[in-house]
Structures are given as structure tokens and as C-alpha cells.
Amino acid sequence: MRESVLICALAVACATLAAVLPGRAASQTFPAVESFPDPRDLRPSNSPPDPLVMLDGRRVQDRAMWEKERRPELKRLFQHYMYGYMPSRPPKLNARVVREDRSYFGGRATKREIDLQFGSSVTRPIHLLLVTPNGRAHPAPVFVCIAFCAPFAAVNDPTIPVPTGWMYPGAPGIVNNRATEAARGGQVDVWNIEQTIDRGYAVALYYNGDVEPDAPSSREGVRWNLLRRGRKELDSLDWGAVAAWAWGAQRVVDYLVKDPSVDRKRIAVVGHSRNGKAAIVAGAFDERIALVIPLQAGCGGTAPSRGTVGESVTRINTSFPHWFNANFKQFNDRPEFLPFDQNALVALCAPRPVLFSNAEEDSWANPTGQFKVLRAANAVYRLYGSGGISATSVPPVNTLIDSQLGYFIRPGKHSMTKVDWDAFLDFADRHFGKPK
Numbered sequence: 001m002r003e004s005v006l007i008c009a010l011a012v013a014c015a016t017l018a019a020v021l022p023g024r025a026a027s028q029t030f031p032a033v034e035s036f037p038d039p040r041d042l043r044p045s046n047s048p049p050d051p052l053v054m055l056d057g058r059r060v061q062d063r064a065m066w067e068k069e070r071r072p073e074l075k076r077l078f079q080h081y082m083y084g085y086m087p088s089r090p091p092k093l094n095a096r097v098v099r100e101d102r103s104y105f106g107g108r109a110t111k112r113e114i115d116l117q118f119g120s121s122v123t124r125p126i127h128l129l130l131v132t133p134n135g136r137a138h139p140a141p142v143f144v145c146i147a148f149c150a151p152f153a154a155v156n157d158p159t160i161p162v163p164t165g166w167m168y169p170g171a172p173g174i175v176n177n178r179a180t181e182a183a184r185g186g187q188v189d190v191w192n193i194e195q196t197i198d199r200g201y202a203v204a205l206y207y208n209g210d211v212e213p214d215a216p217s218s219r220e221g222v223r224w225n226l227l228r229r230g231r232k233e234l235d236s237l238d239w240g241a242v243a244a245w246a247w248g249a250q251r252v253v254d255y256l257v258k259d260p261s262v263d264r265k266r267i268a269v270v271g272h273s274r275n276g277k278a279a280i281v282a283g284a285f286d287e288r289i290a291l292v293i294p295l296q297a298g299c300g301g302t303a304p305s306r307g308t309v310g311e312s313v314t315r316i317n318t319s320f321p322h323w324f325n326a327n328f329k330q331f332n333d334r335p336e337f338l339p340f341d342q343n344a345l346v347a348l349c350a351p352r353p354v355l356f357s358n359a360e361e362d363s364w365a366n367p368t369g370q371f372k373v374l375r376a377a378n379a380v381y382r383l384y385g386s387g388g389i390s391a392t393s394v395p396p397v398n399t400l401i402d403s404q405l406g407y408f409i410r411p412g413k414h415s416m417t418k419v420d421w422d423a424f425l426d427f428a429d430r431h432f433g434k435p436k
């Protein structure tokens with residue numbers, strides 16, 4: 001009831017704003033945070049808004065209302081207040097196979113390097129590494145992998161050229177944000193691609209920096225390429241880098257659904273940390289993605305924005321001002337004003353399986369808060385008659401909860417390891433069926 005009062009007030013504010021901003025599309029007429037009623041009077045400050053209550057106070061009654069009204073509304077809210085509006089699919093996709101090796105990994109796989117180019121406005125291609133298992137009876141289910149590294153670092157393969165674009169500092173072989181030969185194969189143990197192939201899955205890996213370099217002042221990425229005509233700066237509603245990386249995953253899916261070597265009904269997306277944030281955004285906005293695995297994604301992804309452990313909204317917006325849109329900064333020091341929390345992002349994936357995966361020592365990503373986020377998405381999964389998650393507490397380490405909303409935590413630190421991949425593959429086997 002009190003929730004309804006708050007959201008009715010929000011709805012009135014929306015209508016008012018629509019009247020004063022006639023040039024804005026309907027999807028952009030949400031109010032500024034200053035005009036929100038104070039939510040602290042209405043609910044405990046850590047509890048998230050109910051994903052099943054519309055902005056105008058109506059309660060979602062059934063699946064049809066969720067799909068027709070609330071789900072689109074939530075997608076607009078997340079874009080408006082947090083991730084920024086993502087451009088639609090570019091009209092053209094040109095896929096060029098640059099190199100192919102049919103006897104990869106000692107003959108167990110086929111590798112293709114494929115450049116994905118989207119018309120003339122997006123200046124740089126996504127360099128996709130697609131590795132598919134050989135000798136299988138059916139097209140392979142596939143993991144779309146959003147990576148911190150370019151393909152030449154994810155496999156030991158002397159034929160892949162050293163990339164020339166902006167690279168993350170810190171990894172061996174990266175000098176002045178550019179890759180050198182010494183970085184080749186440096187992330188093989190992160191991606192564990194051979195193991196995935198041997199379990200019957202394909203891997204489609206791309207570097208997030210091909211889409212958008214992770215640097216606040218970069219103008220090399222898709223956000224600048226697609227700036228609406230006549231505009232010289234990004235504005236408060238424009239998308240941040242997390243949305244751009246998610247957009248990249250969707251473009252990879254555009255390609256994969258047309259490639260007969262993979263099973264277009266069994267496409268999973270995986271990303272670690274900031275790329276895990278991108279993975280869950282991609283899953284929430286694209287129903288072609290059948291399974292979603294954000295690893296240690298934390299604040300701005302899988303952890304509650306209202307959380308009190310680990311990274312806060314203020315901190316992430318300060319350290320990484322380019323990850324979200326300018327509007328999101330309105331919630332610094334007052335995340336309880338957000339008209340959603342991350343459980344609603346999980347809910348957008350319903351009824352598809354989602355696995356939250358964590359590490360015990362990674363309190364920055366708030367593993368326990370993430371578990372609560374999953375629990376708070378349950379109601380929407382129930383609309384589909386899907387169990388969501390029935391576990392009521394974080395499981396012991398190394399014990400996979402493999403329900404539709406799954407959870408896994410291992411000992412150790414913030415990183416992607418073979419143990420994580422073992423859990424991802426078990427989770428995929430459970431929901432996709434073991435590949436044949």
C-alpha cells in the first residue's frame with residue numbers, strides 16, 4: 001500500500017515531465033530524483049522495490065501483464081536511470097572469416113577468427129574467436145565470453161596477430177596500454193577453453209575493448225561512433241560502457257544465430273566482474289540468450305545497489321564515471337531512491353536460468369548480498385511456474401545450487417579460474433542437457 005503511494009507520486013512526476021519535455025520520446029520521460037517522494041518513509045532503506053509493482057502502483061497480476069507492461073517498463077527504467085539507452089541492432093552485419101583451422105587443439109576443435117563489422121558508423125570490428133568442438137552429432141551449445149583480453153591471449157596460437165587497440169594495463173606483456181608479443185597466451189588459464197570444448201560446448205570470445213575501451217576519455221568506441229547526428233558530447237541519458245559491452249554481446253549473438261555450427265537455442269553468456277555486469281545486462285535485454293552467468297559481478301551488476309557491504313553506488317560512479325550513464329550519479333549517497341534494485345534486472349531474465357558465481361574472499365562484490373538479490377527475483381520466476389531458487393542461505397563453498405536461479409561460491413579471491421568453469425559447465429549441462 002505504502003509502495004503504491006510512492007509509485008503513484010512517481011507516475012504524476014513522469015506525466016509532468018512529459019508535458020515540459022515534448023521533444024523527448026515517451027521512454028525518456030521519467031522524473032529527476034529531486035522530485036521523488038522520500039522512500040525512507042515508505043520502506044526500510046535496504047529493501048528493494050517490488051519488481052511486481054508498476055510505477056503507477058498497479059500490481060502485476062499475471063505473466064501477460066509482466067510481459068506486456070512491467071517488463072518493458074523496467075527495461076526503460078534501467079536504461080534511463082542507470083545503464084543508458086542502448087541503440088538498436090545496426091541494420092548491417094558483415095561477418096568475415098579471417099582465419100580457420102579445422103584441426104585445432106590436436107584435431108578436437110575448429111577455430112575461426114571472424115571480424116564482425118556493422119556498417120560504416122561503427123569504425124572498428126569485433127574480432128570474434130569462435131572455437132567449436134569437432135565430431136559431435138549436433139550443433140554445439142555456445143558460451144559467449146566477454147573478455148578483458150583479446151583472442152590472442154585466450155589461446156596459445158601463434159597465428160593470431162597481436163592486436164593494436166587500447167589494452168588494460170597490468171597484464172604481463174601490455175606496455176603503455178598496447179599489447180606486445182609477450183602477452184600472447186597470457187589468459188589461457190582464465191578461459192580454460194580446451195576443457196569447455198571437451199565438454200561439448202563452443203566458445204565465442206571477444207574483447208570488451210573492441211566495442212568500447214575501458215577509459216573515461218576514450219573516443220575510439222561504439223558510444224562515440226553512434227552518437228546521434230549533430231551531437232558533440234554524451235548526455236545524461238546516453239549509455240555507459242557496461243551497456244556498450246552488453247551491446248557487443250548482442251551483436252555476437254546476431255552472428256551466432258546464423259551460424260549452423262552452434263545451437264542458436266542454447267546460447268549462454270559469461271563475463272567476469274565488470275564484464276559480468278555486462279553479461280547480466282545482455283541477458284536481461286536479449287531473450288535469445290538462454291542462460292546467463294555473471295561471475296563476481298558485484299555493484300552495478302549482481303549486488304544490491306542498496307547493499308551495505310563492499311562497493312557502493314557512490315564509489316563505483318566515482319572510480320568508473322564512464323560505466324553508467326550520468327543519471328545514475330543522482331543516486332550517489334541515496335541509492336534507496338532508485339526505483340528498482342538489481343533483483344529486477346535478474347527478473348528481466350525470467351524464466352531463463354541465471355547463475356551467480358562468487359569467491360569467498362571477494363567481499364567487494366558482496367557475495368551474500370548477491371544471494372539475497374537472487375531470492376528477491378523469485379516472485380517473477382514463480383509467474384512462469386519456474387522454481388527460481390528455493391535455497392534460503394548461501395551454500396557451503398564448492399557446492400553448486402543448480403536451480404533455475406543458481407548460486408556458487410568457491411574459496412579464494414576475485415578471479416576467473418578452472419573451478420569456476422567446472423561450475424558453469426555443470427550448470428549448463430543441467431539446464432541445456434549434456435551436449436551430444
Ligand code: GCU
Pocket residue numbers: 272273274275296297298299311316319364
Ligand atoms: C573494480 C570495481 C568493480 C569491478 C572490478 C572488475 O574492483 O570496483 O566494480 O567489478 O573492478 O571489473 O574487476
